[in-house]
Each structure stands twice: as structure tokens, then as C-alpha cells.
Amino acid sequence: MTSTTPSPQTAATGVPRAGGAGLLAGRTVSRIGYGAMQLERLHGERSTAVAILRRAVELGIDHIDTAQFYGNGFVNGLIREAIGPEDGIVIASKVGADPNPGGRIPLRPAQQPQELRASVEDNLKSLSLDRIPLVNLRRLDAGPGLRAEGDQVVDIDDQLAVMVAMREEGKIGAIGLSSVTLEGLRRAIPASVACVQNAYSLVTRSDEDMLQLCMAEDIAWVPYFPLGSAFPGLPKVTDEPAVQDAARSLGATPSQVGLAWLLHHAPNVLLIPGTANAGHLEANVAAGTVVLDGATLASLDAVPTRSGDIALG
Template structure:
């Protein structure tokens, strides 16, 4: 299966994440503006029809590059953004979790991208650590969901997504409304979101793992450097990144990848995982690698 529904859209299971388009630390202009534009245009040439972005990537930078490179957009392109955080003038991550913040940031995404409607917007639950899942604040979460439902009902977004959430968050949300996608940290060596993935699979909701290749902000990468990944890459004549991404795709049919890069060569390498099928023995070895 090479596609999966993302709400009302059907997208390829390998998309593109815009997080690496801005400068170092996802802050400021890209190192190479023309290369960033080339990456986005090559993504469309390769048949990618799902781009994940956020106003706070830069801030503003990723969305501005997407618009410059691709507007007017292909009809089948699903643009997905997220809200719940912002960046200050020093690049520090700050929470923007109140309903008015969510609405304002959805509208700012629309203006910067030059669209009237987004395929989905993820509500990112901010817990201080942008990659951690925090406890449920039921009163705030209810108000946040009300704001997201209003944005959908007002025609600003096609679907509501969640990011950095627990099973409890997802269960509460599903009691109130349809959820079309969930985006959590998940990779070969960090499967703490497995219960969330299992629930999305059961409910037919797309699951988008971030950092499927491990964090790009650490010196040592436990995914790409894992002995099992290195060994399988050598045996199959593939790169460690391709093996890790192919394994992630194999975990469940509702997994959608959004590997990011600022390099056309890496984009093509990542996209090629659509054609990699891991044999049973390889899959078993990697399943046991956590």
C-alpha cells in the first residue's frame, strides 16, 4: 500500500517535512535559499503530495519558502501545519496553547502559505520539552479542542490533528470529534508512542512519526548508528537512513513518513524508500532492535 487517507485527502506514505529548510536550529533563513527552493520543487516532481510545516519553523521561513517554490499549489497537495508553540526573537520555543493563540496561528499559516484552507492542522500539546508528552490538562484541552473544531467548521482546515499526545489525549479527543492524524516521536529505538500508534491503527487514523531517523540535534544518532541498521544497510546495499525509514513504514499501514532535508540528494534518497521491501528476517531483526 503506497497511499493512506489523511482525512479527506489521500496521500503518498512518503511525504516531506519542512523543518530542516530554515537555518540551524530551525531558526532564521536557510543556509542556501536556492537549494531550499530546489528541494521543494523536486519533492513535487517525485510525486510527493504531503508537506508538513509550521509557522514556527523559522519562524515564518518554511512557510514562505513553500509559497515561493510551489504557489499556485498542485491540486492534490495536502499542506499540513501545526499550532501550539511559537518562537521568540532569540529562537527559544514558547507555548501558545490558549484557544485564541491556536486560532490566530491557524490564520497566520493560511496567510503566509497563501491558501484559504489547510488539509489538516495538528494541535501540538506543549509540555516544556517540545518532544515530550505531558499530562492531560482536561480543562485546557477541552477548550483547545473547541477552538480546533470551530476552525474546521469555519472552513479553515479540513481535519484536526494532534501532536505529542498520549493515548488519554487521543481518547478524549475522539469522544468529541474526528481526528485525522497524530504526530508523535517514534523510531526504531524509541517506541514509547507504540500505544498511540496502536490506537490510531485500530481507528484508521494516520500516524506521522517525527524523528524517524533519530534527532538531528544530537551528536550521536542511536537510530542510524544502531548495529542492526548498519548491518542491514551493508547487506542490502542501502543507506542506514533508508533502512530505518523502510522499517518505520513497515510497522503499520497507517504510518506516513515526513523525512526532512535541505538537500536534493537526500530527498531523492529518502523518497526511494517507497520501493524498499524488507524481507521477514530483516524485519524481525529490526523489530528486536529497540
């Protein structure tokens, strides 16, 4: 519970919502949130990591994306330490993979219903929560990352059954989907999906039909890799001449232009850019103030979308 009742444009702490107001899991939140994955890099700098989370709250961010498999519980522990009920933060975690310390890839698929339940329990424990406001089911059907093989190829209906059961038990508040196909989303909609997290940016728009379906169904669209990716074979938004030209004319950075384009593109878009740097965090929040006029939007919309897919396992 929060100690204040914020207005739609103000977070629980009284700060203007970063990027304005949006809806996530039945809650009014800032359209710019924070993806905590990169805090894994601060294993030896815990106080710095906690300070970044506190700075996010100060800047009007009120939804944070995490997972037990980020640093094998390390990131969840930081959130437990840094964030209190009075901050009014919507915590979104995810299941579908488990930590794989020492492996070639530090993750392994965990798609079986019993594994999803165990992952939720692990998240509850490491976050020290009785209920996680939003849990994303990470499918392994689409986008960069792991692929399911053998007994890890699980029908989405079987997964949704256990997710719905945990929602009814009060362990999770809402269900989201990540790395899902359009067909998978259509099958999941009757289970009341709160958000979709897929790889999507100005230069990777192959999921445009899915975004439009989400908008029609009042489902939040929360893209990961919102600026493209550093993975070889995946394009970067900041390399685009049209983005660089817009940044120069607006006195912004190319990254801010790429984030601003997403906010302008559809009203159900919420952002969770990640960083382990306080200055970058502040710049990401400032992207919510970047205004793109019609001519600039037209030039950005004309940037071609390109495919790129990296399977990590």
C-alpha cells in the same frame, strides 16, 4: 483543486506516489511526504530551498509538513512560492507554539485557545490559503521539546473546541495532534482526529499502544524523529548494528532501512523526513522501494526500544 484525477498509486502530477499510497485527512497521499522544518537553514539560499520543494513534487511527494514558527514564517513563504494548486499537495501545518526570535529557544508555548486561533490565521496568511487542509495541535505533554507552565497548561477539551470551531468555519480541513499522550488521544477521538505526530522510531517505541489505537481508528501515524534524534540523550536508529547489517545486505543506507522499517511496521504510517539537501531528499524517497523480508524484519523488531526525553523549556 487539482487539474487531474490521480489513481491511488499516482500523484496529481502523474508521478508514482513516493512509498505507495496512504490516507491523510481524507485524501489519498504518498506514504512518504516531506517535513519542511530544515529549510529554515537556507535563509540565504532561497532559490535552493524552492528547488528542493519542487524536487519533492517531482519525486511524487504530495504532503508537506510545515508551521508558521518554522523560521518565523520563512518556510511557509517558501511553500507559498514553490507550490501551486495544480500540484495537488496536502499542506499540514501546526499550532501550539509561536516564534520567539532572539530568545534562548526560538519558540514559546502558545496553547491558549485564542493563541491557537491567531496561529491559524498567521498560517493562512503566510501560506496564502483560504483553508489549510490539516492543522496539528501541538500539545506540550510528551516527547522532546517545550513544556507548558502556568497559564499555558490548557485542558485539551478547551483546545479541541476552538479547533473544531475553525474546522466548521472552513479555516482548516482536518485536525491532528502532536506530542500527545495516550489519554489525550482518547479524549480527542470524538472530535475526529485525522493524524497523530509523535516522536517514534525503531529505537523509540514507547508509543506503540497509541500507534495501535490510531490504526484501529483509521488515524494516520506521522512520526517525527523517524530516525531518532541528534539531541544528546536520544538514540539514533542509524547507530544500531542490526540496521547497519541490514543496510549492507540490501545495498541501502542505514537511514533508508530505518524509514523502510516504519513503512513495513504499520499500514497507517506516513513519513515526513526533513532535509535541506536534494540528494538526501531523493534517498528518503528511495526508502519506499526498500523491501524487508521476514528475517530482516525480525532482526529489526528485536532492537530494544529506549527512552529519552529532552525538555527545551
